[in-house]
Amino acid sequence: MSRTFNVAVVGATGAVGNQMLEVLAERNFPVNQLRLLASERSEGSFLEFRGEEVMVERLTQDSFKGIDIALFSAGGGRSLEFCPVAAKAGAVCIDNSSAWRMDPDVPLVVPEVNPQAIAGYSAKGIIANPNCSTIQMVVALKPLHDFARIKRVVVSTYQAVSGTGQKAIDELRIQSGELLNGRPVECKVYPHQIGFNCLPHIDVFLDNGYTREEMKMVQETVKIMGDSGIRVTATTVRVPVFYGHSESVNIETEVKLSAAKARELLAAAPGVELVDDVANNLYPMPIDAVGQDLTYVGRIREDESIDNGLNLWVVADNLRKGAATNAVQIAEILAARYL
Structure with missing residues (x-):
């Protein structure tokens, strides 16, 4: 995969968010720019990604400009509010909460089981990660x-x-x-x-x-x-x-x-x-x-x-296959076949 992608991790300071960063690095996902987003209490803190310190930003309505893929693990309320915002800004959201899983217009994906469902992301710009x-x-x-x-x-x-x-x-x-x-x-x-x-x-x-x-x-x-x-x-x-x-x-x-x-x-x-x-x-x-x-x-x-x-x-x-790894696997297929 020669193209790189601007990636946002929403809920980056949580247990699953931390695992998402680890998995992105381990699997060598082609990240160009990484944006770490969390609540205001984590704003200004730093997390490590590929040996570099990346500052955590506060999640706002303007957080997704220029983002290609947004990995969400910040709870259902945040996902309901911000996934449509991110999708409108042009990002594809891969959401780890239960907020969108049973929406008929949102694919619910486990790559080893139904990778073909990822193609349905275009309906709302959202892909749901199932329950662990x-x-x-x-x-x-x-x-x-x-x-x-x-x-x-x-x-x-x-x-x-x-x-x-x-x-x-x-x-x-x-x-x-x-x-x-x-x-x-x-x-x-x-x-x-x-x-x-x-x-x-x-x-x-x-x-x-x-x-x-x-x-x-x-x-x-x-x-x-x-x-x-x-x-x-x-x-x-x-x-x-x-x-x-x-x-x-x-x-x-x-x-x-x-x-x-x-x-x-x-x-x-x-x-x-x-x-x-x-x-x-x-x-x-x-x-x-x-x-x-x-x-x-x-x-x-x-x-x-x-x-x-x-x-x-x-x-x-x-935290890995049950959440972070599954989300990154979805992102890999999305990036290779659809973006």
């Missing part, structure tokens, strides 16, 4: 769906606190220390203690008894896979892990898919690392996924309770 848990699941499901068509998915997630942000990371660290020293803990980020505990509660509860996080997985999976016939049910759980989301995924397929065939398909799938050797205690774990961009799949076994069922264990770094 959805991303890693559909990367694993895509090759299986293409072979045997998935009818139903039952997923339970075990999600790291970094999915909530830096304050949650700090809360788990502080609570762990307090508990190990026999002292009471204070709960500020979560409604209950997260240290040495599991919370079956991510985002707000809805009228149907599911949380918003669970319904994101239901709705986003169908949109990304492009098959309205897939039925999905999810239970999402916050666990006392700093980085890396894990998922127990049960699928039912139209035709028989053996565990051996599933391993063969996944071993050849883009973005997947098969780790499935239980005889030697090898299976995916979040500590191995941290800092990596692959989706790790293991514990593959046939579900003996139904005819065409399969169980999987899926793990990925939620």
Whole structure:
């Protein structure tokens, strides 16, 4: 790629924003000018990019002049307000929030699954990055769906606190220390203690008894896979892990898919690392996924309770493949094929 691009990172000082800068550098994305944007409390601070210090600017209505690609990770409210502003200024927005994901005019993209959807960016100048848990699941499901068509998915997630942000990371660290020293803990980020505990509660509860996080997985999976016939049910759980989301995924397929065939398909799938050797205690774990961009799949076994069922264990770094890396991968395809 000989052309270079002016890139803005919105929410640059946050956990995902920092990862976006790392991934842009690691993958040698052709950045000409880099503009770092954040709230006024971060204005004037500096972040490093490719060995140079870049000053953080305050996000305003005039921040996107001359920008080609804007990577957003500043929350849904900021995305709803500023993505149209950026698009009007000529930038293509790749948004990490949930604000635009289910908009029918906005493509929802995982490059290993539906890269062709990126072409739809021109409708609004926005591409949505899916939920972190959805991303890693559909990367694993895509090759299986293409072979045997998935009818139903039952997923339970075990999600790291970094999915909530830096304050949650700090809360788990502080609570762990307090508990190990026999002292009471204070709960500020979560409604209950997260240290040495599991919370079956991510985002707000809805009228149907599911949380918003669970319904994101239901709705986003169908949109990304492009098959309205897939039925999905999810239970999402916050666990006392700093980085890396894990998922127990049960699928039912139209035709028989053996565990051996599933391993063969996944071993050849883009973005997947098969780790499935239980005889030697090898299976995916979040500590191995941290800092990596692959989706790790293991514990593959046939579900003996139904005819065409399969169980999987899926793990990925939620800040990288679940957010920053997926966004940069979208930007790479966008830059190479469409800009």
